[in-house]
Amino acid sequence: MSEILVVVDHVDLPEGVAIKKSTYEMLTLAARIGVPSAVFIGPKAKGAGVAEAVKRYGAQRLYVVDDEDLKSYPVAPKAEALQQLVEKTSQSGGVGAVLITSSAEGKEVAGRLAITTGSGLITDAIDIEAGDDGPLTTQSVFAGSYTVKARVTRGTPIITVKPNSAVPVEADGAGQVDEVAVTVSEAARGARIVASQPRAVTGRPELTEAAIVVSGGRGTGGDFDPVEDLADALGAAVGASRAAVDSGWKPHSYQIGQTGKNVGPQLYFASGISGAIQHRAGMQTSKTIVAVNKDEEAPIFELVDFGVVGDLHTVLPAVTEEVRRRKG
Amino acid sequence: MKIAVCVKYVPDATGNRHFQHDKTVDRVGVDGLLSELDEYAVEQALQIKEKAGSPDDVEVTVLCVGPEQAVDAVRKALQMGADDGVHVQDDAIAGSDAIATSLVLAKAMQRGGGADGAGMPYDLVMCGMASTDGAMSVMPAMLAQRLSLPQLTLASKIETQGAKVRIQRDGDDATQVVVGEMPLVLSVTDQSGEPRYPSFKGIMAAKKKPVKILTLSDIGVDAGDVGLSAAWTVVEETTARPPREAGEIVKDEEGSGARALADFLATQKFI
Numbered sequence: 001m002s003e004i005l006v007v008v009d010h011v012d013l014p015e016g017v018a019i020k021k022s023t024y025e026m027l028t029l030a031a032r033i034g035v036p037s038a039v040f041i042g043p044k045a046k047g048a049g050v051a052e053a054v055k056r057y058g059a060q061r062l063y064v065v066d067d068e069d070l071k072s073y074p075v076a077p078k079a080e081a082l083q084q085l086v087e088k089t090s091q092s093g094g095v096g097a098v099l100i101t102s103s104a105e106g107k108e109v110a111g112r113l114a115i116t117t118g119s120g121l122i123t124d125a126i127d128i129e130a131g132d133d134g135p136l137t138t139q140s141v142f143a144g145s146y147t148v149k150a151r152v153t154r155g156t157p158i159i160t161v162k163p164n165s166a167v168p169v170e171a172d173g174a175g176q177v178d179e180v181a182v183t184v185s186e187a188a189r190g191a192r193i194v195a196s197q198p199r200a201v202t203g204r205p206e207l208t209e210a211a212i213v214v215s216g217g218r219g220t221g222g223d224f225d226p227v228e229d230l231a232d233a234l235g236a237a238v239g240a241s242r243a244a245v246d247s248g249w250k251p252h253s254y255q256i257g258q259t260g261k262n263v264g265p266q267l268y269f270a271s272g273i274s275g276a277i278q279h280r281a282g283m284q285t286s287k288t289i290v291a292v293n294k295d296e297e298a299p300i301f302e303l304v305d306f307g308v309v310g311d312l313h314t315v316l317p318a319v320t321e322e323v324r325r326r327k328g
Numbered sequence: 329m330k331i332a333v334c335v336k337y338v339p340d341a342t343g344n345r346h347f348q349h350d351k352t353v354d355r356v357g358v359d360g361l362l363s364e365l366d367e368y369a370v371e372q373a374l375q376i377k378e379k380a381g382s383p384d385d386v387e388v389t390v391l392c393v394g395p396e397q398a399v400d401a402v403r404k405a406l407q408m409g410a411d412d413g414v415h416v417q418d419d420a421i422a423g424s425d426a427i428a429t430s431l432v433l434a435k436a437m438q439r440g441g442g443a444d445g446a447g448m449p450y451d452l453v454m455c456g457m458a459s460t461d462g463a464m465s466v467m468p469a470m471l472a473q474r475l476s477l478p479q480l481t482l483a484s485k486i487e488t489q490g491a492k493v494r495i496q497r498d499g500d501d502a503t504q505v506v507v508g509e510m511p512l513v514l515s516v517t518d519q520s521g522e523p524r525y526p527s528f529k530g531i532m533a534a535k536k537k538p539v540k541i542l543t544l545s546d547i548g549v550d551a552g553d554v555g556l557s558a559a560w561t562v563v564e565e566t567t568a569r570p571p572r573e574a575g576e577i578v579k580d581e582e583g584s585g586a587r588a589l590a591d592f593l594a595t596q597k598f599i
Contacts, residue, residue, distance in 0.1 A: 011501045028446025074497065074506055075469060077481060103500040104465065104482055111466030112473040114427060120560030121426065123464045136564065142345045142461070147567045154560040190512065194494075197506040217416065220424055234598065252484070252519055259365065259457060259518045268596050277341050281463075288596055289575075290589065301577055306592040310580025318586030323599050326590065 002096030003089060004030035006059070007082070007109075008040045008050060009101040011198075017046050021054050021209045024168035026099040026161050027057040029128045031171060033135045034096040037061040039085060041070065041078055047177055055175025057168055064179045075105055076188035079112035084182045086117050086156055095156050097135050099128075102160040103208075109159045119155025126165045126264070126285060134260045135159065143258075143277050148223030162285075163208040164200055164264045185232070207254070212267040213286075214255055215239035217279075219272020219293060219312055222249045226316035227271055233323040239263065241273045257282035271312040275300025292316065329386045329510075331373045332437055332450040334471070335366040335405055337398035338461040345461070351563040352423045353461060354559035355395055362401035365456035367523035370405045372486055372516045373454050376581055377409075379488075386412050388540075393421060393432050399474075399539060408528030420544055423556025426462070428471035432554060435547040437475065442598070448474035451491070451510040457517045468515035474550065478508040484519035540561060 006027050009020040023038070030036035038059040040050045047064035054062055063085055070077035082098065089095050098113065100106040102124050109186055114121035127138035135157055139148045151157070207213065214236045217228035224238070231238045240250040242257055256263055258281040268286035273279060275291070275298055283289070284303065291300045296309040339345045340359045370390070370551045377386040390405040390413040393396050402413035416436050424432070438448045453475065455577050458465040472479035483495035491510040496503060498517065524536070544551050552558060593599050 074504070075481070076472070079469075079473070084482035105500055106480070107465045108469035108481060111426070111464075111469040114560075115430070115467075115470055115473045118560075121464075121466065123466065124562055131564075140569075141430075141463075143341070145345070145569055146347065147569055149564045149566075150561055151564060152561050160549075187476050187478075191480050191506050191508040193504050194507050196502045197504075198502045237408070258460065258463070267593075268598070289572075292585070292591070296577070296579075301575075303575075304576040304577070305570055305572075305591060306594075307575060307577040308580050308585035308589050309577065310585045314583075315580050315586050315589070319585055319589050319593075322586060323593070326594060326599050 002034045002094050003161045004034040004036050004096050005085065005089070005098045006030050006038050007098070007100045007106070008038050008054065009103070010040070010042060010050070010108070012042055017042060017050055019050065020163070020206070021168065022101045022161065022163040023054065024057040025163065025166040026101070027054060027059055028166045028169045029161065030099055030155050031058050033128060033130045033152065036173070037063065039063045039082065041065045041081060042067050043157055043178065045195055047179070051175040051177050055173035056170055057173065058171030058174055059173040061174070061176045061178055064177060065182055066179070069184055072193050073189050074191055076191070077111065077184045078108045079116065080184055080188050081182040082109065082113050083179055083307045088180070090156070097157040097159055100158070100160050102162045107160050110158050114158045116157070117155055119158050120152030122150055122152060122157045123160045125159050125161045128159065128161070140285050143281040153212070160264060162264065175212055202238070204231060206318070207237045207239055207256070207261050208263055210237035210263070210265055212236035212255070212269070213239050213263050213265045214269040214271065215241065215273060216244055217241035217273030218243040218247070220244060220249065222247065223313070224249060225319070226313060230269070230316050230320045230323070233320045233327070236269070239288045241279050270300050271316055273300055275303060329451045330449050331376065331386065331388045331452045331454060332391050333366070333369050333373045333388060333405065333410065333454045334433055334467065335370065335392050335401050336363040336392055337361070337392060337394040337401040338363040338457045338459055338548055341460055345568040349424065350556060351566050356397065357477055360397055360400065363456060363459045363461070365458055365460060365518060367408070367456070368516050368518055368520050369456045370408050370410060370452045371523035372520055373452070375521070376452070376488055389414060391433060391436060392416070393429055399411055402539055403534055404526070405539045407530045408524055412474065412537055414542060415539055416542045416547065418544045418551070420551035420555050423559065424554045425559040425561055426466050426470060428554040428558060430467060430474055432544070432547070432549055433467070434471055434474040435549050436542060439547045448511070453477065453513045455513070455515040457515055468513050470559045471580065472513040475513070478512040480506050480508050480512055481515040483514060483516045486514070486516065486520065518555040
């Protein structure tokens with residue numbers, strides 16, 4: 001069985017490292033196609049803590065790449081570090097695939113890595129299974145209207161995986177820590193990060209990780225209180241349509257759709273969102289879809305499992321109350 | 329200053345997008361257009377030109393790889409105000425993956441947009457944030473890798489001062505300010521500013537603007553390195569997703585909608 005490298009998706013915090021759920025999902029998928037190893041590009045001192053976490057999801061090894069020399073530059077140094085790791089591990093048995101979260105930066109890193117390692121690239125996989133000729137991926141394309149199965153035919157398969165693509169399964173891993181020294185080229189230092197403002201903490205689940213997402217659109221008229229109250233009652237993340245973001249009602253980090261976040265929760269609750277194709281592209285893989293909209297002709301109703309034609313400003317508070325009452 | 333804006337000709341998302349027998353996207357038998365998200369790159373290129381000390385010294389070239397019809401995407405960008413176009417068109421390119429497409433784009437740029445091998449003449453290589461069909465979002469990073477240029481990508485705000493470029497990048501977990509110096513690759517998001525509509529004057533002027541057609545041999549790319557047979561990935565199957573089964577839709581009358589919805593959520597075990 002060949003080694004599958006899973007790049008740890010995380011946010012570096014002063015008090016530690018917040019590992020995203022997608023990391024555990026990818027380790028679970030990796031175990032289906034080979035022996036999972038994790039790769040942590042971050043502060044070396046935090047490697048041991050990360051190893052403890054990933055070994056509970058089956059990581060046999062954790063490669064730690066200290067990011068002191070990398071973190072001031074976007075994308076390129078990470079891709080170089082991974083290239084060097086792939087080449088190094090290839091000498092000792094071979095890498096079966098590299099799995100990276102389908103985030104904006106993850107996809108960019110993957111694109112560069114594919115070129116430098118001479119490997120095929122698949123983005124936005126929603127499933128991975130073992131195939132006769134290597135890992136077989138599933139993707140949802142054209143705003144969810146087609147499902148595509150594909151595989152890489154050259155080099156080391158580089159696959160970006162959408163969050164929520166698997167249910168993380170705990171497994172015993174050895175979690176052996178292996179520090180890796182990498183070199184960063186001058187070319188990779190050409191773009192420099194001079195300021196960074198972390199996202200405001202909302203206390204709600206991360207949009208792409210959440211099991212339930214409640215989102216609001218033009219129909220809110222700018223009043224997101226009913227949307228947020230319902231989200232909190234359900235323990236959900238809050239999202240917004242592009243119309244709501246363009247109106248300045250919510251920051252872009254809330255946007256769901258083609259040019260925003262791509263979500264696939266267990267339950268997607270659209271309020272006051274018409275459901276344009278650009279919006280569908282970001283939520284159509286949701287398992288259950290519910291909508292409240294005043295306009296019974298809204299295209300969102302073509303997608304729903306359950307829909308209410310009505311004013312969200314009266315329906316949502318009533319649903320929130322019902323949810324709180326039934327949850328006790 | 330010379331700016332290259334990479335644009336893609338894509339099937340209209342409101343039309344019937346589908347795959348062909350060879351499991352590639354049908355780009356010829358359907359209505360196509362300039363990928364909407366590339367219009368933002370054209371817009372920002374035009375703004376850089378307009379804000380320059382002498383706009384006439386800034387040349388905006390639109391670069392496109394695609395079948396004959398793809399010239400429509402180039403024309404649209406010329407109507408918006410770009411100066412000229414380069415269209416790499418070769419039957420051997422059909423079915424290329426992103427890796428091969430990035431090779432063709434990079435070689436076309438390194439050839440100075442022509443067959444003379446003059447070297448990479450562009451100070452800025454601009455792209456949209458993703459195509460509206462494949463939506464991989466990898467082309468800017470791949471071009472930066474191939475051209476050994478810095479990448480300032482996913483910009484929602486752009487400032488240039490001489491050769492210096494400063495962007496706001498709305499990343500996954502943070503908003504960053506990223507700086508670099510030309511030549512570099514710059515991709516912009518749909519938060520960078522609404523693209524203009526072509527004016528009547530722009531539409532008329534575009535008819536006279538030159539579009540250079542290049543083949544693979546013009547740019548020194550071996551036909552064996554591109555196209556479906558050279559792709560580093562293979563699509564095993566494509567399945568049209570069955571339409572969702574019609575859900576239950578109720579009209580809210582004095583609170584009935586909320587109760588029915590709560591019942592639904594309860595039966596689905598969400599509460």
